[in-house]
C-alpha cells in the first residue's frame with residue numbers, strides 16, 4: 111500500500127479503505143491516541159463516555175483537527191499527517207454532525223447540488239442527482255424550500271442527502287440522530303442503513319444504533335481505545351465498566367453474597383435467581399422499584415444495587431412489590447469479573 115501523499119483525486123463513488131492512526135495532544139491536557147482501520151464498505155460505531163474523544167477522532171479523520179503524530183490514509187493515500195492536511199476536495203471524506211449546517215441562502219435542492227458540483231458534476235446532472243437523493247431521504251417535495259422553512263429533522267435529512275450525494279469514499283457521522291425525536295431518528299437510522307454504501311464511522315450514544323447499523327464497535331475511554339470488535343461480541347463480553355453499562359449488565363463493585371470483594375462483578379439481570387431459602391453465595395435485597403420491560407418486569411433492588419428480570423406471572427405468583435425482601439443468587443459461572451482498579 112502506498113504511504114505517501116497521493117496527488118490524484120480520490121476515486122468517487124466507491125467505498126474506500128480507511129486507515130487512521132491518530133495522536134492528538136491538546137494544551138488543555140487532553141490527549142487522544144486511537145487506531146482504526148475500516149475495510150471498504152464497512153460501518154463501524156464509535157462509543158464512549160462524554161469527553162472521551164469521539165468527536166476529536168472524527169474531526170481528525172475528516173482533516174479538521176491537526177494530528178500531533180500519526181497519519182490518516184484513505185485507500186493508501188495520506189490525507190492528513192502532522193506536516194500536511196490535503197485540501198478538502200481531495201480528502202474523499204465527509205463529516206455530518208448533530209448540526210445540519212445547511213447553507214441558509216440555498217434551497218434544499220441547491221444545498222445537495224452544491225456537494226455534487228464540487229465533484230465537477232454538470233449543472234443538469236447535479237439537479238437530477240439532488241432530486242434523486244432528496245427522494246431517497248424522503249424530502250423531495252421540500253426541494254425548493256430554504257433551510258429556515260424546514261424542521262430540524264428535515265434539515266438533517268437534507269444534510270445527509272448533501273453528504274451522500276458528494277459520493278465520498280468515507281462518511282463520518284457524529285451523533286446525527288441525537289437532536290431528533292425518536293420517530294424521526296428511527297427513520298434516519300433506516301435511511302443510513304439503506305443508503306450509506308460508503309465506508310462509515312458513526313459516533314453514537316445508543317447501543318441500539320450500534321447494533322442496528324454497524325458491524326464493529328470501537329469504544330473510546332479517556333482518549334484511548336478501551337475495547338473493539340464485533341458489536342455483539344463486545345456487548346457479550348464487556349471489558350470495562352462503561353461497556354458493561356452499555357450492554358445493560360449489572361455491575362457490582364461492593365461484592366455480592368460475600369464474594370467478589372475488590373472486584374467488579376458483571377452479570378445479566380436475567381441471570382439473577384430469586385430463591386425460597388438462603389444458600390451459599392446468596393444475598394438478601396429489598397425491592398426499591400419495578401419497571402415494565404418488553405418481556406416482563408425488571409426489579410431494582412438495593413444494597414448492592416442489582417436489577418433482576420422476571421416474568422410478569424412470577425411477580426404475581428411471588429407477590430413481589432416495592433418493599434419486598436428477596437433472597438437473590440447468581441450462578442458464579444454467569445458472573446464475569448474485572449479488577450476493581
Ligand SMILES: Nc1ncnc2c1ncn2[C@@H]1O[C@H](COP(=O)(O)OP(=O)(O)OP(=O)(O)O)[C@@H](O)[C@H]1O
Pocket residue numbers: 136138140158159160161162163164165166167
Ligand atoms: N476545541 C477544543 N479545544 C480544547 N479542548 C477541546 C476542544 N474540543 C473538545 N475539547 C476537549 O477534548 C476532550 C474530548 O472532547 P470530544 O468532544 O472529542 O469528546 P466526545 O467523546 O466527543 O464527547 P461527547 O460525547 O460529550 O460529545 C474533552 O475533554 C473536551 O473538553
